[in-house]
Amino acid sequence: MDTHEDTESATTAESDRGDVKACPSALCVEGALLLGVMTESGRLAYVQPPTRVDAEFVARAHARGRPEARFRFSMPCIEAGCPQWTGDGCGVADKLVEEEPGATSTRLPACTIRRTCRWFAQHGASACAVCPTVVADVGGSETYSSPQARSADS
Ligand code: SF4
Numbered sequence: 001m002d003t004h005e006d007t008e009s010a011t012t013a014e015s016d017r018g019d020v021k022a023c024p025s026a027l028c029v030e031g032a033l034l035l036g037v038m039t040e041s042g043r044l045a046y047v048q049p050p051t052r053v054d055a056e057f058v059a060r061a062h063a064r065g066r067p068e069a070r071f072r073f074s075m076p077c078i079e080a081g082c083p084q085w086t087g088d089g090c091g092v093a094d095k096l097v098e099e100e101p102g103a104t105s106t107r108l109p110a111c112t113i114r115r116t117c118r119w120f121a122q123h124g125a126s127a128c129a130v131c132p133t134v135v136a137d138v139g140g141s142e143t144y145s146s147p148q149a150r151s152a153d154s
Contacts, residue, residue, distance in 0.1 A: 020076050020077065020116065021076070021077040021116055021117065021118040021121055022074050022075070022076060022077060022113045022116040022117050022118060023074060023075050023076065023077040023078075023082075023090070023118055024072065024074050024113060024117050024118065024119050024131065025068075025072055025073070025074075025092060025134065025136040026073045026074055026075035027068060027073065027075070028053070028058055028061050028062065028067035028068055028071065028073055029058060029073075029075070030053065030054060030055045030058050031052060031053070031075075032052070032053055032073040032074065032075050033050035033051065033052055033053075033073060033074040033075070033113070034047050034050055034051045034052075034053050034057075034071060034072075034073060035047060035050050035071075035072040035073055035074045035111075035113065036071065036072040036132075037070070037071055037072075038069075038070055038071065038072070038135055042133060043132045043133060044072055044109075044131070044132040044133070044134070046109055046110055046111050046112075046132075048110065048112065049112050050074060050112060050113065053073070068135075068136045069135055069136070070135075072134075072135075072136065074113055077090070077118045089118075089122050090118050090119060090122060092119075092136075093118065093119040093122045093123055093127055094122070094123075096119075096127070096130050096131075096134060097123045097126050097127060097130065099130075100129075100130050108125060108128045109128055109131060109132050111128070111131075114128070119131065
């Protein structure tokens with residue numbers, strides 16, 4: 001696994017590539033940044049600084065089930081290459097903020113990708129207010145869930 005210096009310089013290098021945004025809910029693949037770990041309380045514990053995962057981490061995480069349901073990862077946003085892309089933004093971010101329109105937070109999560117985060121770019125602090133409660137799974141926006149969506153399902 002990379003050192004913190006390596007991670008910080010990699011993060012900076014990614015953000016310095018023009019206006020490339022960072023997806024805050026990417027798949028668990030080698031080279032992704034581990035952004036956070038979902039806790040039993042249902043809130044994401046943000047990793048400081050995000051740590052780049054290697055092939056061994058990915059293999060171990062997949063061996064224990066769907067890693068995207070237990071962790072959050074970040075990778076550069078691929079825009080139209082992603083099925084969540086609406087044409088001018090991330091549909092997941094829109095859906096999450098729409099589900100919880102009143103979500104506000106006086107303190108934004110201590111998150112190091114904010115400068116380039118796709119969700120923050122689209123919805124600002126409203127995205128950060130709901131972000132710590134979001135878990136992602138594989139299979140599209142139907143599998144993303146916030147607390148409101150989870151209670152509606154039960
Ligand atoms: S929405 Fe906010 S808290 Fe979540 S990853 Fe983006 S900048 Fe960080």
